């Protein structure tokens with residue numbers, strides 16, 4: 001019987017609510033720069049930013065632009081929509097956004113309760129994230145969950161990103177966990193679930209917005225509270 005001892009979690013969009021935290025950071029910047037003088041409301045600003053950001057992320061994913069163009073262009077273009085043609089201001093917004101985002105603390109519902117419950121039941125908990133170490137530690141500390149984890153592996157330490165098997169193998173080595181006694185929970189089907197499965201770890205898809213209901217043959221949860229019962233059923 002393969003009972004589970006080690007539970008690996010992704011961080012962004014699995015425990016730390018990236019989209020709500022992004023919105024909080026943008027709201028702070030909107031107020032600091034008094035953008036209400038130029039736009040009718042924060043929500044209209046947010047809608048425009050999200051459309052432009054999605055376009056930039058698409059171009060970045062296709063290799064058409066680099067990270068700097070993504071980070072700055074999405075803000076410069078958003079400002080243009082509000083008749084502000086100011087590249088410097090866009091760059092300042094970009095660095096301010098990167099600076100304050102990790103300090104936002106929205107977690108998915110019941111994150112702390114679920115982590116506490118798993119830890120009280122003697123599971124060892126770990127993080128495997130593709131984010132940068134300094135940024136991810138800031139998020140974990142400020143949102144008050146760092147103490148639950150025995151190991152926090154940021155893929156830059158390995159030099160490869162999920163779904164590369166070396167990332168998962170590195171995590172198993174560091175934690176002395178066995179693949180057959182481990183599960184990996186994350187919101188990214190390829191990076192987290194397929195990546196884990198390729199390393200022999202059972203993958204669990206966290207799908208809070210029900211965007212992957214068509215995926216069959218994998219474990220899929222919509223709420224973090226479903227994880228403990230799922231482990232007990234393995």
Ligand SMILES: [Mg+2]
Pocket residue numbers: 010011012013014186187188
């Ligand atoms: Mg994620």
